[in-house]
Amino acid sequence: MTYSNISGLQIDDTLRAFVRDDVLPDIGLTEEAFWVKLAQLQERFGPQISAALAKRDELAAKIDAWHMENGAGTVEDYAEFLTEIGYLVGEETSTIEVANVDDEISRVPGAQLVVPATVPRYALNAANARWGSLFDAFYGTDALPLDFKLGAGYDERRGAQVIAEVDRQLDEFFPFVGASHKQVGEYSVAAEGLVGITGSGERVALADPSQYVGYRDGGILLSRHGLHIEIVIDRDHPIGSGHHAGVADVIIEAAVTTIVDLEDSVATVDGEDKALAYRTWHGLHRGDLTSTFEKGGETVYRSLNPDRKYTGRDGGDLVLPGRSLLLARTVGHHMTTDAVLTGDGAEVAEGVLDALVVVAAAIPNLRGQSPMRNSRSGSIYIVKPKQHGPGEVALTVEIFGAIEKALGLEKNTVKIGIMDEEKRTSLNLGACIAAARERVIFINTGFLDRTGDEIHTDFKAGPVVRKNDMKSEIWLSSYEDNNVDAGLAAGFSGIAQIGKGMWAKPADMADMLAQKVGHPLAGANCAWVPSPTAATLHALHYLKVDVFGQQRALVGRNTDRTLMLNIPLLKTRPEPGQIDYELRLNAQSILGYVVRWVGLGIGCSTVPDLGNVGLMEDRATLRISSQLLANWLAHGIIGEDQIKEVFAQMALVVDRQNADVPGYPVMSADLSASESFQAALELVFAGKDEPNGYTERILTHWRKEVKKKAIR
Numbered sequence: 001m002t003y004s005n006i007s008g009l010q011i012d013d014t015l016r017a018f019v020r021d022d023v024l025p026d027i028g029l030t031e032e033a034f035w036v037k038l039a040q041l042q043e044r045f046g047p048q049i050s051a052a053l054a055k056r057d058e059l060a061a062k063i064d065a066w067h068m069e070n071g072a073g074t075v076e077d078y079a080e081f082l083t084e085i086g087y088l089v090g091e092e093t094s095t096i097e098v099a100n101v102d103d104e105i106s107r108v109p110g111a112q113l114v115v116p117a118t119v120p121r122y123a124l125n126a127a128n129a130r131w132g133s134l135f136d137a138f139y140g141t142d143a144l145p146l147d148f149k150l151g152a153g154y155d156e157r158r159g160a161q162v163i164a165e166v167d168r169q170l171d172e173f174f175p176f177v178g179a180s181h182k183q184v185g186e187y188s189v190a191a192e193g194l195v196g197i198t199g200s201g202e203r204v205a206l207a208d209p210s211q212y213v214g215y216r217d218g219g220i221l222l223s224r225h226g227l228h229i230e231i232v233i234d235r236d237h238p239i240g241s242g243h244h245a246g247v248a249d250v251i252i253e254a255a256v257t258t259i260v261d262l263e264d265s266v267a268t269v270d271g272e273d274k275a276l277a278y279r280t281w282h283g284l285h286r287g288d289l290t291s292t293f294e295k296g297g298e299t300v301y302r303s304l305n306p307d308r309k310y311t312g313r314d315g316g317d318l319v320l321p322g323r324s325l326l327l328a329r330t331v332g333h334h335m336t337t338d339a340v341l342t343g344d345g346a347e348v349a350e351g352v353l354d355a356l357v358v359v360a361a362a363i364p365n366l367r368g369q370s371p372m373r374n375s376r377s378g379s380i381y382i383v384k385p386k387q388h389g390p391g392e393v394a395l396t397v398e399i400f401g402a403i404e405k406a407l408g409l410e411k412n413t414v415k416i417g418i419m420d421e422e423k424r425t426s427l428n429l430g431a432c433i434a435a436a437r438e439r440v441i442f443i444n445t446g447f448l449d450r451t452g453d454e455i456h457t458d459f460k461a462g463p464v465v466r467k468n469d470m471k472s473e474i475w476l477s478s479y480e481d482n483n484v485d486a487g488l489a490a491g492f493s494g495i496a497q498i499g500k501g502m503w504a505k506p507a508d509m510a511d512m513l514a515q516k517v518g519h520p521l522a523g524a525n526c527a528w529v530p531s532p533t534a535a536t537l538h539a540l541h542y543l544k545v546d547v548f549g550q551q552r553a554l555v556g557r558n559t560d561r562t563l564m565l566n567i568p569l570l571k572t573r574p575e576p577g578q579i580d581y582e583l584r585l586n587a588q589s590i591l592g593y594v595v596r597w598v599g600l601g602i603g604c605s606t607v608p609d610l611g612n613v614g615l616m617e618d619r620a621t622l623r624i625s626s627q628l629l630a631n632w633l634a635h636g637i638i639g640e641d642q643i644k645e646v647f648a649q650m651a652l653v654v655d656r657q658n659a660d661v662p663g664y665p666v667m668s669a670d671l672s673a674s675e676s677f678q679a680a681l682e683l684v685f686a687g688k689d690e691p692n693g694y695t696e697r698i699l700t701h702w703r704k705e706v707k708k709k710a711i712r
Helices: 013-027 031-070 075-084 120-128 134-139 156-173 271-286 350-366 389-407 423-427 429-435 447-457 467-472 474-489 509-515 532-544 547-554 561-565 576-600 619-634 640-657 675-685 696-711
Strands: 003-006 009-012 110-116 131-133 184-190 193-198 203-205 212-216 219-224 227-233 247-253 255-261 291-295 298-302 308-312 317-320 325-329 336-341 347-349 380-384 414-420 440-445 497-500 526-529 605-608 614-617
Touching: 003 013, 003 031, 009 013, 009 031, 009 271, 013 031, 013 271, 013 350, 031 075, 031 347, 031 350, 031 389, 075 561, 110 120, 110 532, 120 255, 120 271, 120 291, 120 298, 120 532, 131 134, 131 532, 134 156, 134 247, 134 532, 156 247, 156 532, 227 532, 247 532, 255 271, 255 526, 271 325, 271 336, 271 350, 325 414, 336 350, 347 350, 350 380, 350 389, 380 389, 380 440, 389 414, 389 423, 389 429, 414 423, 414 429, 423 429, 423 447, 423 474, 423 561, 429 440, 429 474, 440 474, 447 467, 447 474, 447 619, 467 474, 467 576, 467 619, 474 497, 474 547, 474 561, 509 532, 526 532, 576 605, 576 614, 576 619, 576 640, 576 675, 576 696, 614 619, 619 640, 619 675, 619 696, 640 675, 675 696
Parallel strands: 110 255, 110 526, 255 325, 325 380, 380 414, 414 440, 440 497, 497 526
Antiparallel strands: 003 009, 009 336, 131 247, 184 193, 193 203, 212 219, 212 308, 219 227, 227 247, 291 298, 308 317, 336 347, 605 614
């Protein structure tokens, strides 16, 4: 890395060039003025962030000491102690007062994609996943069972299965009176709306005529629960020509919102990496982001989709967004970066740098200078992860306000999404929401990070249950329920998102269809999915479930938050075979993820598990696995030599699983020289002492070692 000295800061030259050449010309700031603003923000908030992190350490030390004296204790005693030390604050209900929120967040329940900002191609796919082909989603996944081998090209047998299933879905969500969609030989738009004409010539109308909202050449637009679908008619199309009503596809509104991730799903360790991530966000907001790649021997070009234009049922113009509404996820308060150094060589707060660049890069779009509008309500959306309690949320709110002032934006332009993934936040979620009541547009749960923090917070209480057993523990179900209750009590319904976590198996869409309907049924108006195809299929759940109706039914439920104080400890020591399996399961998971992060700079990918099932993994996955093994090591369930032996064996397994990955850095040839292997071990052996059990410090150190070696 090389640096330039500007405005009292040392700025990585790659990052400097991006800000100077790409961001600043659009917002009319000089280099000196922009970096002075960062210097002022760092001077103001650096000490406050350090104080917040010191408070975390102080509370952690007191909790450790209490557990060493009392073990798990009783829930009542633990709650009393946490209240005494200021960890657990009084329950607070404060109705949010947020304005200028886009419909995608306030009024349209739907799937939410999370995409790494370091891969422009994926970001474009995610942004364009606002609309997805239901035919393609059923044809190419296990969402429909397949008991025969597909033929080359389009297989008409599979096509018939897909058409039958889509007809069934249409019957469920957009039924006709007196006939099934499978009996329709022609769709027609008439004065009364959508009409189906059966093979016998009978004309049938929609049971709910208001579901018809418009049309365009070759397309009929329907709506249910705020989501739209378009029935595409083209009898000359290879599929439409064989369809009973000439339907070539059914396009469904899918990924209503997308989080462009600068955090857990990226491996950004220096100015070069940060510039790459920021450039994607900036290009999405300028509307000129493109990507060209080879697929199937052909060159494929990607750019942002335009909006979709229809004639409404009243005869007027109807324009629907062609792209997913974009939110950015920045890093937590605990992160610093050497992409920018202070005058005395200290790293700046990475979250402050993220927020300043993200907001600056979005300003032209906000002002209507881009043909591809993101927010139509004049807001910029930032999801802030890994905050501990209401004090840290209030700090984020203060930072956002200072950035607005620095860049000349109106107060509360920058909205906040609160990731409910740390125990101190979960227990005090009402107070966290109150601290951001004029800005908050999002809360969500995340099993993996929340479990990692659960293990680390109560590390000294005893050995925790096995990873898969966590899902049946009392604390987890109460955490999920309390999240919804707190959001509804604060008036989120119809204004802000209550979200649920990721479906981690991208290839297992049948199970997703069976299970993830639980999220809207739980009152969540968005939930995370790993791919555009998953978003398309998950959209069916929001057509099925009236989420706002579910929320109305849940208002007033008051889950006892102290149920989250039931620590998930083992009741009996596992059998040797169970211990060995759990160690292997987690060792393989850690190595499979770390070797890509450290060795290849990939922050999120589908990683084969011990049974070769592909799982979507990011740093949250790593946190729970490393903390579990660190906990078992500390409590004598497993030993250091045992860990080293199993990790060496699993390195061979992971190497075999990745044998076809270009540039893959083999670990097993020389474990002592493998940065990835050493990082994996350190995550376990240092896990007890790593603040909050986070993985970023270790990953960043070893990734930098790999990059240094490449330069040499």
